[in-house]
Amino acid sequence: MTSLALKNTRLVAALLAAGAIGGAGVGVLNAVHPGALAAAPAAVASNAAAVVPMAVPDFSRITERYGPAVVNISVTGTTRVSNDWPMAQGEEDAAPNDPFFEFFRRFQQGQRPDGGKSEQEVPTRGQGSGFIVSADGIILTNAHVVRDAKEVTVKLTDRREYRAKVLGADLRTDIAVLRIEANNLPVVTLGKTSELKVGEWVLAIGSPFGFENTVTAGVVSAKGRSLPDDSTVPFIQTDVAVNPGNSGGPLFNTRGEVVGINSQIYSRSGGYQGVSFAIPIDVAEKIKTQIVATGKAEHARLGVAVQEVNQAFADSFKLDRPEGALVSSVEKGGPADKAGLQSGDVIRRVNGQPIVSSGDLPAVIGLAAPGESVKLDIWRQGAATTLTARLGNADEKTGQVTSKQEAPSQGKLGLALRPLKPEEKQQAGLDNGLLVQQASGPSALAGVEAGDVLLSINGVSVKNIEQVRATVAKAEKSVALLIQRGNSKIFVPVNLG
Template sequence: MHQPIFARSPRLTADRRRASRLALTAASAAIALGAAFGAPVGTAFAEAPSVTVAPASGPASFADIVDRVKGAVVAIKVKAYEESRSPFEGQELSPDDPMYRFFKRFGETPQKRMTQSQGSGFIISADGYVVTNNHVVEHATDVEISLEDGRNLPAKVIGTDKRTDLALLKVSDGNKLPYVEWSNTQPRVGDWVIAVGNPFGLGGSVTAGIVSARGRDIGAGPYDDFLQIDAPVNRGNSGGPAFDSHGQIVGVNTAIYSPSGGSVGIGFAIPTEVAKDVIAALKEKGSVSRGWIGVKIQPVTPEIADSLGLKSSKGALIAQPQKGAPAEAAGLKAGDVITAVNGEKIDNPRELARRIAAMGPNKIVDITYIRSGAEKNAKLTLGKLPEEKEARAEEEDLGGGAGGGAQLSSLGIGVAPAAQVPGAGGEGLVVVDIDPSGAAAQKGLRRGDVIVEAGGQTVNSRADLTGAIDGARKEGRRSVLLRVKSADGAKFIAVPLKQSAG
């Protein structure tokens, strides 16, 4: 625990030595100047500038805060069963192989084995509600918490939310339990943060640092809005609290960035303003109901903004509205850019997703969007966000082979009408060939993608596509905007144009 202090000491000593040398140098210069101009040497020395080094500021100790909160921080032990198969599963053995009969008989039967894992959590009420991460208790058959005083208590999972990786547990021992409270203020970058938890099963460990950044998207889910902290957290800290300098919870420690698996000073915590609402919903209903408008959205890049004639790249571009969803019922279409919800500006798709989700189902909202350069409004009633569905890409025979289809050198692709490609449907142009170094490939277009619109117009032939490209040039556009369907769904891609048509 003292190493950081010692690590800083040599640097501070070196700074002071440099300051002393600087002061002596300045004093010597003043003496020389005084002698040159006939001033008294003593006066020149007295007026020489001095340099001081301010000591590092910060709290003398976090001990008082830790004493207040440590009783509410718990270690969580989880038992679960998972299926395991033979390491040879999936490998093809010849019937003549001497091991064939053995693995045929014993190698393909799933075996259940018990696993044990550990994490952290914290009590938020005297009657024993405990917050942790979903991934700590996911698939658990038995959950036990260990209190700071050494007691072990069985815990019941009240509810989990996979999208934000939060879970709520309940324990009881017949008495009031120590608990901690959520902070009502958002921490600023540079504020102190204290992490308490159960790293590597050690229990009751405390580290401190600062909030390094806010609003981090680490690809964990659609509502990523993490605090980045440099208070060291490690395996087993998941689900533990991050406290501010007043001993209130500002985040739930969830993930780390680490090439080695240990802390390198980059940790991520779910901020209180997100966690508090999710935990309240889990306590009330055991699940979280989120609002839903039913659109696939993507960012408005500068290239897309230019292609649409927009002055700003802020907002969320609708790549595809889902059939029968609230957005389609309200008249929203692919190519519309949502810029505000209930009059509050939307900067990007992630902000739109969080805002709509937080409102919950059955709320009436006013959507502001831009279509063909004009601002419009639509009122719609939010639906309920359905359960996540896994999308799987399937390989299709695209036909044509390398060099197949009509070539467009301006984009670096070869295309063929979808009606001529088995399994591609009857609308649009299938990309059957693509130059890996071409403009389209660099922007994410892939072989097998289906171009359904270009420049806002439906395309079913090479002539349609070249006409849209020529039209974009005549309007002074630097890119042509393509609406593309792929295995991942629909999206818009703005492909830069060459000076001459292909």
């Protein structure tokens, strides 16, 4: 099991799952967590009294009491790989232009009826962490730690080992539940993530690089982080040293309560670089309850694609601040469509809970129950309104995602447009739209390209160029264009200068 990489093309760094060590070996460790953190005297505001410095918690007490409930998890499994027929000795060192390279390749392929191609199972091994939440052997860890595992072994701090059964794993939240046949086991105390504060001290216990029962400490850097992997988890960000093998281990607060499960790191090198993420224990508890009862977890689905509301979009849609989730497309026949949600709507609250960034929405919806009704406070064409949606099941087959709005212009936008021909509409599956023949000026700078189909402006469907010109003429700072490129739809903010 190797660390799981979460790729994001806009980020030089990669989000890496901190959970499993590959069987090829760890190598040399070149970095040590700085660890030394000192409480500084607080600054004094204008008329306010000085903040009293807090003493560093005694982490030894937490470790002594709850450390025995933290376990090391070893995993063995197999993965199928497709590769060429094994090379002759020395061929791996031959350059492609070496006259013997092609000879060896053809000779070996000639010995096989399949032309030298084979698929075989390769053994894999990995390690991670976990913690006991029930004295009768229920253990929480990360789903990626036990993914594709054929055998899972749990090792306690007193060196006892047990074969573990995977009761269930939920890839959406990266939570897995294990059971071992044992009784009277030490257990952790679960806290509430909602009570956790940014800047609060936290402690991690796990098995980084296979070093069992390693303790690291830091502070909570942020809460409710959305990561670029379409996750439904509002992560806790910390600066606690977390490395491969720490995955699935507990994150404790200063009262010795588990507030999160260490899951991922943000790194350029593959090792800890000061930013780590934990799954809130509130989320883990909810998933655990479902898995213990049914063997699986269910998540709700609204049926929309959303994007971030930046200042340009806020100006275009006349929002008082750049917050919310901008609906770029709506799944045809899905829960949002049935509730009346439209492309161009900005979702600002769900059941009274604020949606500040677009990532807040999937986190809230994904942790709701299928069939549950939610109240959506939205902003539509300059006015607030409320809708009620009955959520679907995320595991159900989804329908086609389509937009309900359409259209834009030239002049200040820098676009040359023409109406779509009937055959073009049929091919694109659209009722209306204007084809971008040429993009320059503000629109080109915003990323609009020739061949795009423009569907709406500021959330209002536009059916002809005259409407576009009129809308742009009334705009002050920017406009939001909904474009379709291929099968994808996205809002593009265009600064008019």
